[in-house]
Amino acid sequence: MNQRCLEAMATPVITARGGEFRDVMADLNSGLRYAFNLTPSQPVKKTHSWSSEDDYKVMVVSGSGTAAMEMLIANRFRSNDLVLVPTNGKFGERVAEMCKRFCNVKHIKYEWGRAFDLYELEQQLERGCYEALLICHNETSSGITQDAPAIAEMCNRYNTSFILDGITSIGGLPVHLEKWNVEAAAMGAQKCTAGPSGIAAIAFTTKFYERCKAIREQGDSNALFYLDIISAFKKGDDDQTPWTPAINLAMGWSAALNVLKEEGLENRWNRCQSLAAGVQNLFSHLGFELPADPFQRSSTVTAIMYPEGINDQWRVDLKERYATQVIGAQDHLKGKMFRVGSMGETTKEEMIEGCKRMLECFKDHGVTIPEVDVDSFF
Template sequence: MSHDGDCFLVPGPTRMNQKCLDAMATPVITARGTEFRDIMAELNSGLRYAFNLSPSSDKRGNNTWAGDDDYVVVVVSGSGTAGMEMVVANRFRRNDRVLVPTNGKFGERVAEMCDRYCNLKHMRYEWGRAFDLYEMEMELEKGIYEAVLICHNETSAGITQDAEAIAEMCQRHDVAFILDGITSIGGMPVHPEKWNAEALVVGAQKCTAGPSGIAAIAINQSFIERVKKIRGQDDNNALFYLDLIPALKKGDDEQTPWTPAINLAMGWSEALKVLRHEGLESRWNKATKMANGVRNLFLDCGFELLADEQQRSDSVTAIMYPGGVDDKWRSRLKDVYHTQVIGGQDHLKGKMFRVGSMGETTLVEMIEGCNRMLQCFRDFDVDLPQVDVESYFQ
């Protein structure tokens, strides 16, 4: 098998399949009628699957947002950041102390958000370096924190945090654990219940291959109880559009408080059906296989990877440019080889590129894309060994 046409290997937004695109082209329906509630029922059920929660019915009127566990899912009309803001702004009061370790741009964004809504302790690590769990432990020993928030899969640096260990630490210290799972949910193992995570956030356009501009949160009962308890207290945060209380009132009726992103919900629901059909574990395994291939291939070709070895992400690989190469390489890759990857952010702009291995990307497309990337490096006079790219993806 070969891959013709463009290679789109960006760590989100990822390519949407035809069913998802067709669903979004459905002529308008009302936001309050049974047709939309049917779509929300399917979307809720698909989301529970993607979040690795217990199953729910996909038929309207059957509490589709809930299952046998402690969690409900709430769809947010807005990108992943809106989902994250909904979690942070509702869950904390201005004086609640939260611990946010970071090792990249999106973690730093979580920290910045927390700085607006609560009392932040930011443990800042270099981009791509694993958190120092001992240091975190020492901080939690102080017994002053309400929660730990992490960006689970740090897309800017290609590193996945050791969520299991952090979850265990949070349970031991009796603090809430909250995850930005925007590029992990649907793409790598996430275990909300086992980790006792109070809240997790996913963005449609990443590992679930849905449209940009819609997100969802999964929250447990202790999160909900806390939100209700602090509401009305002097130091809670100002909220309107992202207020969780009206969303919770509407949720078991497959409704939303404001006009939902109707056509995006239609598209996402279709994308989630494909995920369910493919199987969550098989999607995770495919990402592992692709990321492993990319990592080993580029390492063998003499490139350096940004992230610490033990925690390299399966949904995005951050690769440093060799000396003398910058983002002109990416422009050529796009213009001449019809292949897109993404560049570095902030201080790493022009110094690296990132390859996404998420969503519905196929191995065949990844192999072709890698061949084109290597060829494009040769165009820049980078001396590379002769390698059999395909063999890295067996």
């Protein structure tokens, strides 16, 4: 998080129900529309800052990205609906698991890091039995970005709703909700927008909301209260939330989104892409194995397998000796892989320095690393 975000979070606390907080919400809504790549709204209260000329509304969720996904899924489906969830990593699998709590799921599990078989997905959609197809757009656990335009095209052809976990894509790589006709998507503050953790947002169409409302009116909705979209919707036009919001997190996120606006969304996408390309080319050049399919590697996170004989002790040493943190892997890849983030506000200089420290730390652990000009990869 940058200084502006931190300082905004340190602002003396204000009440949730006064005009001051409505100013914060309007600014935040407008920033969210920008990050979601939607048409702009004014950052001014009483101007319906959560909506604009397109068919989407944005909504802040007090909770992390998981709460935002749960809000989308729990409100949108009835227990007898059937949804299709293809996955190739931990977070997609979590989407499938979450859906199972609220509806029926056909979970097509691909190996972590392998691209979906679009022919198989098309065969499924052809059956005409799915209410929606949900994906984790950028699979943070294995470093692969799904081919969203191709999946969107199929969903549109088979008249199936398309819903995205965009938690590590929105704000960090190209996402076109309107062009792809995405019905709803979720994002988390702490990822591509370098905001605070514990706050998230959703964007959704009129069709999405009407469906949630119809299910409620038919008395068919899942058991939920805190994440009830109908309660939240009623407060939207007033730049308000139904329950006490995460006030200081909202102030911090709003400041981070203003930093994003100043950088420019496409500039951020391009910066993340070039940082990721640098990391991927450097480590591939040095002979490390990257588990994600090369033509769909993520530009916000790179997953890299450890060389023979290295385990997570390397990460501990990297943190302690080199004051540098990368994240480990999950589930069956735990201790076998590490992940390098290139999202948020990371600069080229910071990434180059980080890579140099990683290579030094591998040398400390006995890995033979040939002399290489790290800067030249970025």
